[in-house]
Amino acid sequence: MSDSAINVSLQQRHPIPLSVQLECQHGELLALVGPSGSGKTTILRAIAGLYQPTKSNIVCQSEVWQNSTQSLFLPTHRRKVGLVFQNYALFPHMTVLDNIQQALTDWPKQQQKTQALVLLEKVHLQGLEQRYPKMLSGGQQQRVAVARALARKPKVLLLDEPFSAVDQVTRRKLYRELLALRKKLAMPMILVTHDLEESTLLADRIALLHKGEVLQTGTPDFVSAHPKTATVARLMDQQNLFTAQVIEHNEQNKKTLLHWHGLVLEAIYQPRFLIEQKVCWMIQPANILLHRRDRPSNGDKENPLQGQIIEYLEINGLANILVQIDKELNINITINVPLHVAKRNRLGVNENIGISLLSEGIHLMPYQALRREN
Amino acid sequence: MDWQALTLSVKLSLVTLLFLLPIGIIFGRWLAYRQFFGKSLVQTLLTLPLILPPTVLGYYLLVVFSPNQGLGLWLSNTFGTTLVFNFEGLVLASVIFNLPFAIQPMQRAFAAIPREIREAAACCGMSPGQVLWKIELPLAWHGIVSAMVMSFAHTLGEFGIVLMVGGNIPAETQTIAISIYDRVQAFDDHSAAVMSFSLLLFSMMTISFTYWLSERSEKPHV
Numbered sequence: 001m002s003d004s005a006i007n008v009s010l011q012q013r014h015p016i017p018l019s020v021q022l023e024c025q026h027g028e029l030l031a032l033v034g035p036s037g038s039g040k041t042t043i044l045r046a047i048a049g050l051y052q053p054t055k056s057n058i059v060c061q062s063e064v065w066q067n068s069t070q071s072l073f074l075p076t077h078r079r080k081v082g083l084v085f086q087n088y089a090l091f092p093h094m095t096v097l098d099n100i101q102q103a104l105t106d107w108p109k110q111q112q113k114t115q116a117l118v119l120l121e122k123v124h125l126q127g128l129e130q131r132y133p134k135m136l137s138g139g140q141q142q143r144v145a146v147a148r149a150l151a152r153k154p155k156v157l158l159l160d161e162p163f164s165a166v167d168q169v170t171r172r173k174l175y176r177e178l179l180a181l182r183k184k185l186a187m188p189m190i191l192v193t194h195d196l197e198e199s200t201l202l203a204d205r206i207a208l209l210h211k212g213e214v215l216q217t218g219t220p221d222f223v224s225a226h227p228k229t230a231t232v233a234r235l236m237d238q239q240n241l242f243t244a245q246v247i248e249h250n251e252q253n254k255k256t257l258l259h260w261h262g263l264v265l266e267a268i269y270q271p272r273f274l275i276e277q278k279v280c281w282m283i284q285p286a287n288i289l290l291h292r293r294d295r296p297s298n299g300d301k302e303n304p305l306q307g308q309i310i311e312y313l314e315i316n317g318l319a320n321i322l323v324q325i326d327k328e329l330n331i332n333i334t335i336n337v338p339l340h341v342a343k344r345n346r347l348g349v350n351e352n353i354g355i356s357l358l359s360e361g362i363h364l365m366p367y368q369a370l371r372r373e374n
Numbered sequence: 375m376d377w378q379a380l381t382l383s384v385k386l387s388l389v390t391l392l393f394l395l396p397i398g399i400i401f402g403r404w405l406a407y408r409q410f411f412g413k414s415l416v417q418t419l420l421t422l423p424l425i426l427p428p429t430v431l432g433y434y435l436l437v438v439f440s441p442n443q444g445l446g447l448w449l450s451n452t453f454g455t456t457l458v459f460n461f462e463g464l465v466l467a468s469v470i471f472n473l474p475f476a477i478q479p480m481q482r483a484f485a486a487i488p489r490e491i492r493e494a495a496a497c498c499g500m501s502p503g504q505v506l507w508k509i510e511l512p513l514a515w516h517g518i519v520s521a522m523v524m525s526f527a528h529t530l531g532e533f534g535i536v537l538m539v540g541g542n543i544p545a546e547t548q549t550i551a552i553s554i555y556d557r558v559q560a561f562d563d564h565s566a567a568v569m570s571f572s573l574l575l576f577s578m579m580t581i582s583f584t585y586w587l588s589e590r591s592e593k594p595h596v
Contacts, residue, residue, distance in 0.1 A: 050493050076496035077504075083497045089490035093512050102508070103498035152499055 005188040006156050011055040016042050017212040024188035031191045031199035034209030040192040044158045048083050049076035060155045082149030083158045088141045090133040096144050097129035103151035119147040139170040159191040230280040230368050239334040241282045246273045265303050267362035278367040285336040287361025291354030303357035312349050379553035387529040390468040394476040402480030424474040432538025435467050459541045467539040472525040483517020520584045527580040
C-alpha cells in the first residue's frame with residue numbers, strides 16, 4: 001500500500017457487493033460518485049467502522065483500523081473519524097453547544113466549552129449555542145454537524161451527502177463555506193454524492209462507483225472527458241455516446257479514422273484500438289461547434305454534420321439542443337450553446353443546422369452494446 | 375381499608391420493578407436493535423403473559439416451582455428454600471407476568487431512536503456504555519417510565535397468578551386484589567368498596583400519566 005493519508009480496500013460478494021480500492025491524500029477531497037445503491041454510503045460506513053465487509057483493509061495515517069486477514073478491527077469510538085451524516089444525526093435532546101462538546105473528549109473538561117465556541121465561530125453559528133437542533137434550519141443543522149465532526153480532530157473527514165437535505169440556495173452557500181473550510185483543513189476528506197455537478201465543483205478527485213465497484217478514479221474533468229468504458233461515460237451523464245469501427249490510424253497527422261453509419265469521422269490518434277475493431281466513442285457537448293449561418297469558419301471543416309433540431313431547452317444561460325442527424329437510425333447529438341448564440345442564430349425546434357465534431361474531443365472506448373445511440 | 379395488604383402490594387410492585395428495569399432495558403434494546411434467527415419466537419414467548427389467562431400462567435409456575443420436581447426440587451435441595459406460597463415466589467411470578475408490560479414499551483422507545491444518532495455518538499468517541507447512558511436512555515426515558523408505571527399498576531392489581539403461586543397468606547402473600555376478594559367473600563362491602571375505589575383511582579392516574587408521557591415524547595425537544 002502507498003503512503004497516502006488513508007488507504008481503503010474492501011472486497012465482498014454478499015449481501016452488498018463491494019470491490020473497492022481507494023486512497024486519499026492529506027488535504028484532498030475525494031468524492032464517491034454513483035447512482036443510488038452503488039455502495040457509496042456503505043464504503044463510508046466501513047471506513048467509520050460502522051460496517052464490516054468480509055474482506056477489508058483500512059489504514060489511516062499508518063494506523064491500521066481494519067484488517068480482515070489479521071482479524072483486526074478498531075471499533076468506531078476508537079477511530080479518529082469525523083462523519084457528517086446525510087440527515088446530520090444531531091442529538092435532539094442536547095443543545096448545539098452540548099452536541100459539539102460530546103466530541104471534544106480529548107480536551108480537558110474546563111476547555112471543552114471554549115473549544116466548542118471556537119468551532120461554532122468557525123462554522124458561523126455564534127449566538128445559537130443554546131438552541132436545540134429542532135430550532136435550527138437545515139443549513140444551520142448541517143453546520144453544527146460539520147463542527148461536531150471536526151471537534152474530534154479527525155484523521156479523516158467523511159461527508160455522507162451532506163447537501164441533499166437543504167434547498168438549492170442554501171446548498172450553494174454551503175458549497176462556498178465547505179470550499180473555504182477545506183483550505184484550512186489538512187486531513188483527507190471523502191464526500192459521498194450522487195450529484196455530478198456537486199462533485200465537479202468540490203472534489204479534487206472522484207471515484208465513480210457502480211454496483212459496489214470503483215470503475216474509475218481521477219479528476220472530475222478527466223473522468224468526464226476520458227471515461228474508461230461506455231458504462232463510465234453513461235454514469236458521468238455523457239449523452240453523445242455511440243458505436244463505430246476503426247478504419248485507419250494516421251500516425252503522421254495524429255488522427256484515427258472511424259466509420260460511423262456511413263460517415264467517416266476523424267478522431268484524435270488513439271492507436272490502442274485495432275483497425276476494424278468495433279469501439280464506443282463519445283464527445284462532450286463542449287467539443288461540438290455550431291456552424292454560423294452568416295459566416296462559415298475553418299473549424300466547420302472538422303467532422304461536419306447536418307441535422308435538424310428536435311428538442312430545444314434553455315437551462316442556466318445555456319441552450320441544450322438535441323440535433324437529429326439521421327431520422328431513420330434515430331441518431332441524435334446533444335449540443336450546448338450560450339443563449340445569446342442560440343438567439344443570434346435563431347435556433348429552435350425544426351430548424352436545420354450544421355455542426356462540427358472536434359476531432360480532439362472524440363474519445364474512444366472498448367466496444368460494448370449500447371441500449372440506444374443518441 | 376386493609377393497609378397490610380396495600381403495603382404488601384406496593385412492596386411487591388416496587389421489588390418487581392427493581393428486577394424489571396434492567397431486564398426491560400437489556401431485552402428491549404436487544405429486540406429493538408438486533409436481527410437474529412428465532413427473534414419472532416422470543417417475542418412470542420415474551421408476549422405470552424399478555425394473552426394467557428393468569429390462572430394458566432400461575433398453574434405452570436406452580437408446577438415449575440413445586441419442591442417435588444425440577445427447578446423447585448433443585449432450589450429446595452441447594453438452598454433449602456421454596457418459591458411457592460411465599461413472597462420470593464410472588465416476586466418471581468410477578469416479574470414473569472410483567473415481562474411484556476416492561477419490555478414492549480422499552481423496545482418501542484429504543485427502536486424509535488434513529489440508527490444514525492447512535493452511530494454519530496460512536497463517531498464522537500463514545501463507548502457503547504456511554505452511548506447508552508448519554509444518548510439512548512435520555513431519548514428512551516418516556517418508554518422506560520411508561521413501562522415501569524404500567525408494570526407497577528399491573529402488579530398492584532394482579533389477582534390470578536398471585537392467588538395461584540402465593541395463596542392467600544396475610545402479611546406474606548395477601549395483596550390488595552386478593553384482600554378485596556376476601557372482603558367480598560366475608561360480606562364486608564364497605565372495605566371492598568374503599569379498596570376497589572382506591573385501585574380504580576390509581577389505575578386512572580396511571581393511564582393518564584402514561585398518555586401524558588407519550589404525548590410529551592411526540593413533541594420536539596425545545
